[in-house]
Amino acid sequence: xxxxxxxxxxxxxxxxxxxxxxxxxxxxxxxxxxxxxxxxxxxxxxxxxxxxxxxxxxxxxxxxxxxxxxxxxxxxxxxxxxxxxxxxxxxxxxxxxxxxxxxxxxxxxxxxxxxxxxxxxxxxxxxxxxxxxxxxxxxxxxxxxxxxxxxxxxxxxxxxxxxxxxxxxxxxxxxxxxxxxxxxxxxxxxxxxxxxxxxxxxxxxxxxxxxxxxxxxxxxxxxxxxxxxxxxxxxxxxxxxxxxxxxxxxxxxxxxxxxxxxxxxxxxxxxxxxxxxxxxxxxxxxxxxxxxxxxxxxxxxxxxxxxxxxxxxxxxxxxxxxxxxxxxxxxxxxxxxxxxxxxxxxxxxxxxxxxxxxxxxxxxxxxxxxxxxxxxxxxxxxxxxxxxxxxxxxxxxxxxxxxxxxxxxxxxxxxxxxxxxxxxxxxxxxxxxxxxxxxxxxxxxxxxxxxxxxxxxxxxxxxxxxxxxxxxxxxxxxxxxxxxxxxxxxxxxxxxxxxxxxxxxxxxxxxxxxxxxxxxxxxxxxxxxxxxxxxxxxx
Amino acid sequence: xxxxxxxxxxxxxxxxxxxxxxxxxxxxxxxxxxxxxxxxxxxxxxxxxxxxxxxxxxxxxxxxxxxxxxxxxxxxxxxxxxxxxxxxxxxxxxxxxxxxxxxxxxxxxxxxxxxxxxxxxxxxxxxxxxxxxxxxxxxxxxxxxxxxxxxxxxxxxxxxxxxxxxxxxxxxxxxxxxxxxxxxxxxxxxxxxxxx
Numbered sequence: 001x002x003x004x005x006x007x008x009x010x011x012x013x014x015x016x017x018x019x020x021x022x023x024x025x026x027x028x029x030x031x032x033x034x035x036x037x038x039x040x041x042x043x044x045x046x047x048x049x050x051x052x053x054x055x056x057x058x059x060x061x062x063x064x065x066x067x068x069x070x071x072x073x074x075x076x077x078x079x080x081x082x083x084x085x086x087x088x089x090x091x092x093x094x095x096x097x098x099x100x101x102x103x104x105x106x107x108x109x110x111x112x113x114x115x116x117x118x119x120x121x122x123x124x125x126x127x128x129x130x131x132x133x134x135x136x137x138x139x140x141x142x143x144x145x146x147x148x149x150x151x152x153x154x155x156x157x158x159x160x161x162x163x164x165x166x167x168x169x170x171x172x173x174x175x176x177x178x179x180x181x182x183x184x185x186x187x188x189x190x191x192x193x194x195x196x197x198x199x200x201x202x203x204x205x206x207x208x209x210x211x212x213x214x215x216x217x218x219x220x221x222x223x224x225x226x227x228x229x230x231x232x233x234x235x236x237x238x239x240x241x242x243x244x245x246x247x248x249x250x251x252x253x254x255x256x257x258x259x260x261x262x263x264x265x266x267x268x269x270x271x272x273x274x275x276x277x278x279x280x281x282x283x284x285x286x287x288x289x290x291x292x293x294x295x296x297x298x299x300x301x302x303x304x305x306x307x308x309x310x311x312x313x314x315x316x317x318x319x320x321x322x323x324x325x326x327x328x329x330x331x332x333x334x335x336x337x338x339x340x341x342x343x344x345x346x347x348x349x350x351x352x353x354x355x356x357x358x359x360x361x362x363x364x365x366x367x368x369x370x371x372x373x374x375x376x377x378x379x380x381x382x383x384x385x386x387x388x389x390x391x392x393x394x395x396x397x398x399x400x401x402x403x404x405x406x407x408x409x410x411x412x413x414x415x416x417x418x419x420x421x422x423x424x425x426x427x428x429x430x431x432x433x434x435x436x437x438x439x440x441x442x443x444x445x446x447x448x449x450x451x452x453x454x455x456x457x458x459x460x461x462x463x464x465x466x467x468x469x470x471x472x473x474x475x476x477x478x479x480x481x482x483x484x485x486x487x488x489x490x491x492x493x494x495x496x497x498x499x500x501x502x503x504x505x506x507x508x509x510x511x512x513x514x515x516x517x518x519x520x521x522x523x524x525x526x527x528x529x530x531x532x533x534x535x536x537x538x539x
Numbered sequence: 540x541x542x543x544x545x546x547x548x549x550x551x552x553x554x555x556x557x558x559x560x561x562x563x564x565x566x567x568x569x570x571x572x573x574x575x576x577x578x579x580x581x582x583x584x585x586x587x588x589x590x591x592x593x594x595x596x597x598x599x600x601x602x603x604x605x606x607x608x609x610x611x612x613x614x615x616x617x618x619x620x621x622x623x624x625x626x627x628x629x630x631x632x633x634x635x636x637x638x639x640x641x642x643x644x645x646x647x648x649x650x651x652x653x654x655x656x657x658x659x660x661x662x663x664x665x666x667x668x669x670x671x672x673x674x675x676x677x678x679x680x681x682x683x684x685x686x687x688x689x690x691x692x693x694x695x696x697x698x699x700x701x702x703x704x705x706x707x708x709x710x711x712x713x714x715x716x717x718x719x720x721x722x723x724x725x726x727x728x729x730x731x732x733x734x735x
Contacts, residue, residue, distance in 0.1 A: 206594040209619055294571030300619050308624070309571055
């Protein structure tokens with residue numbers, strides 16, 4: 001019998017017919033559930049498995065419901081639930097693009113990751129085209145893609161880099177009328193890395209290093225979530241000292257990530273001095289991270305069953321001394337930023353997300369908390385040692401860009417408070433740091449954590465071997481970037497950087513997809529590729 | 540003239556000054572900092588556990604003739620230390636050297652990250668001898684040291700009187716290639732499998 005971890009999520013898998021999903025989803029949403037993700041896996045003979053993840057942990061700790069349906073592989077059709085809740089919008093567009101699922105009734109089934117002329121590129125517009133001989137058509141599309149923002153009778157402004165060497169490889173298209181944004185559309189997928197697909201063919205210990213490299217700013221959270229899911233599968237629980245060390249590492253990471261984000265808000269609104277100063281303050285935290293983990297970016301400290309290297313008392317003392325220095329410099333920096341009238345004027349009443357909208361659109365992380373929606377995975381379904389330390393959710397009421405900035409500032413101070421407690425306890429505690437994994441049974445596990453940007457979800461399925469059956473990842477930006485587009489629409493062009501900066505999107509997390517080609521000669525129809533599981537949706 | 544003298548004076552003074560550049564990481568090396576692994580050649584048996592576990596594909600085993608080269612590619616290594624964790628002989632250890640020296644050339648040469656052809660890649664190599672079959676003389680895909688380690692480990696777990704009986708047969712069994720083993724094991728008096 002598998003041991004159930006104290007901190008594992010309460011999962012309720014319900015298998016339904018595909019037709020019954022909209023009705024069941026409506027019932028769950030009426031009960032106050034949050035639709036957090038929809039993923040699909042091609043299971044071969046069984047058909048395409050679709051999972052809809054509903055979360056109730058703001059009502060009852062750890063409670064989750066997962067609706068599951070199997071679709072016919074040859075003709076995968078499912079009713080869209082985006083008209084019921086727009087929280088499912090991007091998830092369903094993902095199903096359309098990467099699994100070839102026909103989602104009927106979706107209001108905006110345009111390409112988000114794939115090129116706009118995807119069908120023309122690969123099939124020449126003819127679905128019956130010969131898959132063996134036809135090459136990829138590299139020429140530009142003859143006809144403009146339908147329903148494209150470029151075809152609207154307004155001026156279209158491409159905003160942001162269209163080149164992978166730029167800061168974030170996203171491409172935001174806005175159609176503008178008199179400096180007011182009428183419609184905004186985001187194009188992702190410039191940064192394919194196919195992490196999920198690679199995870200399926202490497203063993204669990206190698207996957208740890210792979211998931212660490214998904215994001216530079218929240219790499220410990222990615223590892224922790226993956227490791228938590230695998231620990232649930234294996235039925236092991238990390239020892240108390242390892243839990244404290246994980247909490248310390250994650251909170252230090254939150255401090256450095258938020259300080260970076262706060263500086264970037266200043267940079268995007270034309271106040272680069274603020275970026276330089278926040279990076280100067282952040283350097284103390286980076287030194288602390290280097291002291292306990294050995295590296296500044298990819299720490300490699302967390303592993304399945306605990307942590308890999310012990311945190312000694314002298315390392316904890318070093319972090320405490322850095323925190324002491326930051327207790328002086330951080331509030332000073334925040335006071336200087338908030339007393340700048342120009343910065344406050346640029347952010348106040350810009351991109352207001354009301355509490356009702358935040359709940360309706362499924363906002364998470366600092367974006368939700370700035371609108372007064374007090375959700376936080378650390379409180380709702382506590383993991384690591386968050387139950388044992390003293391802390392509280394930081395929230396603001398007004399929901400504008402300034403409130404989002406203030407929430408990030410408050411969280412930096414709160415994280416410093418948590419770090420101090422963790423350091424004090426680690427110094428006093430001694431004991432094992434690693435629990436041994438004995439077996440890996442066939443099972444599925446879902447794990448959640450709260451990275452700096454919101455809620456992160458990993459779904460890991462094991463088939464009893466040393467490699468996972470499949471891994472699905474939902475990153476926080478996936479939900480928040482969808483809200484970002486809503487906030488941009490109807491605002492001024494000049495306010496766009498302020499809104500983007502305050503949401504703090506991380507597109508390198510979101511772009512992890514791949515498009516697989518058999519070889520140079522063959523044509524790709526994502527659905528008809530050979531093999532058991534052919535295409536990889538992003539997480 | 541005076542200015543020229545001044546300039547040359549500065550030149551001479553600079554000649555004896557210490558270099559203005561400082562070492563990477565500004566002299567501060569964290570306690571947990573780790574860089575390229577070093578392998579203790581005496582302990583390594585060439586078993587391949589590190590190759591199995593390497594997450595970046597930096598570690599490799601190459602058999603050429605009757606030698607096996609276990610190497611770590613310094614440019615591919617991500618310094619995770621997984622190889623050192625799984626090594627059964629504890630032969631690997633992550634060092635604090637701040638630049639991996641290029642082997643085979645000037646040991647003080649700094650390595651740039653450019654992958655030029657003439658640039659020697661920093662490697663950590665261990666050369667081991669492969670076992671030859673005691674009957675036919677063919678090269679077997681295992682090293683001598685690894686078979687010795689297996690023999691020693693197995694005998695340690697047996698009772699002393701059993702170990703004394705089985706030792707010679709076990710040596711013959713282990714050092715025979717799989718084809719010869721199939722042919723000749725029937726002729727042997729005691730089959731080592733009975734004891735292991």
